[in-house]
Amino acid sequence: MDYAENILGTIGNTPMVKMNALVKDVPALVLAKYETFNPGNSVKDRMALQMIEDAEADGRLQPGGTIIEGTSGNTGMGLALAAIIKGYKMVCVISDKQSKEKMDILRAVGSEVVVCPTNVEPEDPRSYYSVSKRLSTETPNSWYVNQYDNPSNAKAHYQSTGPEIWEQTEGKVTHFIVGVGTGGTISGVGKYLKEQNPNVKVWGVDTYGSVFKKYHETGVFDENEIYPYITEGIGEDILPENVNFDIIDGFTKVTDKDAAVYTRRLAKEEGMFLGNSAGSAIKGLLQLNEEGKFGPGDVVVVLFHDHGSRYVGKMFNDDWMRERGFLEEEITVAKDLIKNHIDKPLITVKTEELVSHAIERMRAFKISQIPVADTTGMVGSVDEADLFRAYLENNDIAEMPIKEVMGAPYPIVSATTPIAEVSKLITKENNAVLVDLGNGKHHIITKHDIISAI
Incomplete structure (x- = not known):
């Protein structure tokens, strides 16, 4: 009989899959190292188990202890699976930009989830780095994993992922491409592959808002490059010790929009239902191809980290994509600009209503402009900036009729x-x-609608 002793025995030996539709213009053979076949549906299962086993071996992790880690979700999942089998408690500290699905999945496998704000400095006591460290000092018999600086992270990929890629390509791999977050995957795999063949090129995929690309090229850690971004699982505002910049030949940066769009394209055009970083990785590969990095006979391996089920409420949700201007829709005429809220009634105010009514309506519906109507139709407009100026001139305007302060009709x-x-x-x-929608119905287009379309 062929079976694993427990779920941890199924980690690794993931398949290699040839890519077709999205890479039709790439002259090389493009293969995807498909890590969602791991039991936790991500590449992080490999390093999670390695880090735990190494901590057990040297006594950092004691029987019945509590594992504490700051995670974007996938490492937490891998740690949680190992914690279940090995009898540990698991506390995952996660930033609020991560998908709800990731948080729900972590709770489903018994983890305690602590959510921290994204838009704070790493040293801020509210950051998920700081909270993780604090909890580890406050919790008896606990171990803080610290995947960013834990050498077992890169070790796992040096010992498993790298050799698998080498064997599956029969040593013919010429390029390795992967999104970079903690740096364990690119550094571990890259080190192994370059030891087998120093000519293998190792490319990292970075995101805008992250420091990796510029630091690799200039040696400058530029804090001006650090700002919030949407893409999950790659990029950093710190320099993890696991990122071995000497192993990496270069970086390419991918926008949030391209990452989201190509995540969806992978599903629809390749049948690959993958996570956000996969969209970044394949778009990064295509950008490198445009720079002429690949040629006939090359074997390019791109690693896809995790599964699309963790992003159903985000990249695979049309409303979420539309709100961020990521949905590629053809917008050519006025009606296209309002199609997402055309079913909502137009908020108006009558000429004889009080200014205070208009202000209340602006607050209630979170709008800045209101058309003014009477029995003949649209006869004026009210703008929050105009009301503010009028109020400064006369504090009694709240009880005045709208017709006395309204501007020209839109x-x-x-x-x-x-x-x-x-x-x-x-x-x-x-x-x-x-x-004009006909039958006496109207809707409003604002600057916001125009900017969103752009």
């Missing part, structure tokens, strides 16, 4: 008016345009 366009024409009507003096 221009009205047809539903089929080209966006270029609509845009010309948005000026410093005029912040909105009304769309």
